[in-house]
Amino acid sequence: MFESLVKFFYDLQDQITGALEQESGSSKFHEDTWTGEGWLAGGGRTRVMESGTVLERGGVNVSDVHGLLPDDLARNMPGKAREFRAAGISLVLHPLNPHAPTVHANFRIISRGKQEDPETIWFGGGADLTPMILYEEDATHFHSIWKKVCDRYPSMPYTKLKEDCDRYFYLPHRKEGRGIGGIFYDYVDTAPEVMGQFTREAGSSFLDAYLPLLKKRSSQSYTEEDREFQMWRRGRYVEFNLVYDRGTQFGLKTGGRIESILMSLPPIVRYKYDYRPAPGSRYEATMQALSNPRTWV
Numbered sequence: 001m002f003e004s005l006v007k008f009f010y011d012l013q014d015q016i017t018g019a020l021e022q023e024s025g026s027s028k029f030h031e032d033t034w035t036g037e038g039w040l041a042g043g044g045r046t047r048v049m050e051s052g053t054v055l056e057r058g059g060v061n062v063s064d065v066h067g068l069l070p071d072d073l074a075r076n077m078p079g080k081a082r083e084f085r086a087a088g089i090s091l092v093l094h095p096l097n098p099h100a101p102t103v104h105a106n107f108r109i110i111s112r113g114k115q116e117d118p119e120t121i122w123f124g125g126g127a128d129l130t131p132m133i134l135y136e137e138d139a140t141h142f143h144s145i146w147k148k149v150c151d152r153y154p155s156m157p158y159t160k161l162k163e164d165c166d167r168y169f170y171l172p173h174r175k176e177g178r179g180i181g182g183i184f185y186d187y188v189d190t191a192p193e194v195m196g197q198f199t200r201e202a203g204s205s206f207l208d209a210y211l212p213l214l215k216k217r218s219s220q221s222y223t224e225e226d227r228e229f230q231m232w233r234r235g236r237y238v239e240f241n242l243v244y245d246r247g248t249q250f251g252l253k254t255g256g257r258i259e260s261i262l263m264s265l266p267p268i269v270r271y272k273y274d275y276r277p278a279p280g281s282r283y284e285a286t287m288q289a290l291s292n293p294r295t296w297v
Contacts, residue, residue, distance in 0.1 A: 001121075001196050002087065005109050009062045009089040010045065012203050016091065017047050017060050019207050023214060027052030029060070034257050040067045042085075046260040050267065054100075054218050058093040059263035065254070066115065073253055078187055079112035079120040086110040088125070089203065090247065092264040093210075098230035100217035101131035101138065102179070102237065103210050104264070106247060107203045109196075122189035123199060126161065127206060128169050129213075130179030130237060132230040134286040136296075138213045139180045143296040145209035146183045146202070153198050161185055166293040171240055176290045178240045182209075186246070229283045231270035238265055 017029050027049055035043035044063030049055050066085040074082060088108025095102065105127035113119030129142045143162070150158035165184035170177050183202075188195055241248050241264055251261040277283035 001192060002085065002109060002111065002115070005196060005199060006062075006064050006087045008200055008203065009064075009087060009107070012089055012206075013045065013047065013060050013062045015204075016207060019211060020049070020055065020058060020060075020093070023211070023218075024049065024052050024054040027054065029058075032259070034260070036065050036067070036255070036257075038255055040065055040255045042066050044257070044260065046257070046263065048263050052096070054095060054097075054214065056094050056096040057263070057267045058091070059260075060089070060091040061260050061263070062089050063087065063256070063260070065256070067254075069112075070253060073250070077110075077112070078122055078189055081113040081119045083114055084110065084112050085115055085118075086250075090264075091206075093214075094234070094266045095214060095218060097218045097220060098132045098222050098226040099135075099220040100214055101129050102234075102266070103130070104128055105203075105206050105210075107199050109199065120189055121192050122187050123192075123195040124186035124188065125199065125202065126165055126182060126184035127202075127209065128165055128179050128182035128184065129210075130233075131286060132233045133226065133282055134180070134289050135217075138217075139289075139294075139296045141212065142180075142182060142209050145205050147297050149198075149202050149205050150183065152201070153194065155191060155194065156185065156188075156198055158183065169240065171236060171244070174236065174239070176236070176287070177293060178236060178290075180289055180296070181293065228270065229277070231268055232272055232275055233286075234266040234269045235271050238269055241265060 029047040029049045032046045042065035046061045049058045064087040068082045090106040092104045107125035111118035111121045147158040161183035165181040
């Protein structure tokens with residue numbers, strides 16, 4: 001199963017980056033292949049697009065690493081064995097146009113124990129949308145795709161995964177969500193064959209969930225005020241990823257490739273002291289949705 005999912009992750013990376021390049025005209029992904037250093041073996045393939053006409057920054061990464069877990073990580077993960085293997089695909093897309101939402105997705109499989117006879121295997125992942133300017137129909141479309149996937153798997157109910165997503169992608173010091181959610185799951189260690197198939201179906205649904213939104217919004221005209229709000233909102237993305245995100249922490253603590261880990265950060269961010277959107281503005285509507293999780297489908 002592990003080997004077949006690793007192949008799936010690489011194939012999915014090809015599919016997603018190919019579709020994004022087609023949408024982005026002359027902009028292309030730069031590719032780096034890398035190998036682990038020190039105690040971390042294995043490696044991965046990172047693809048990044050920067051300064052494009054559609055994506056200001058986009059990264060689609062695949063990794064497959066193994067080694068012996070450091071003590072602090074070993075204590076906080078299921079299982080007892082020190083040996084581990086982790087593989088997955090992770091992407092973050094930051095469009096140039098403020099009307100087009102930022103998106104994140106990640107699907108992974110992790111095992112502890114000897115690779116030929118693992119002690120435990122578990123799965124994690126999900127996808128979430130971070131609109132700068134909220135369009136309710138976009139939120140509904142994004143959530144409806146994930147609900148269709150979940151509805152085929154009784155053990156992965158959409159309502160729970162949506163609530164877990166709202167709970168995870170939350171900035172307690174701001175009392176607001178990073179975005180309008182999607183689905184999120186972690187440490188699922190039951191029915192590995194079922195979860196392997198769920199991982200394939202969910203990963204294969206990403207383009208259906210996001211590409212129509214990128215196509216629709218990237219050609220809209222925008223103002224300098226829209227751009228300023230986008231850069232201010234990106235600051236929240238930075239705060240979450242550096243302070244709370246488990247994947248970022250896992251990568252840094254396991255000696256992962258720094259450039260691949262931090263490619264999730266937006267390229268241009270602006271912090272304004274005590275900024276508050278004007279009452280009644282579309283920016284305030286975005287903030288209200290982030291402060292009060294809603295049911296989208």
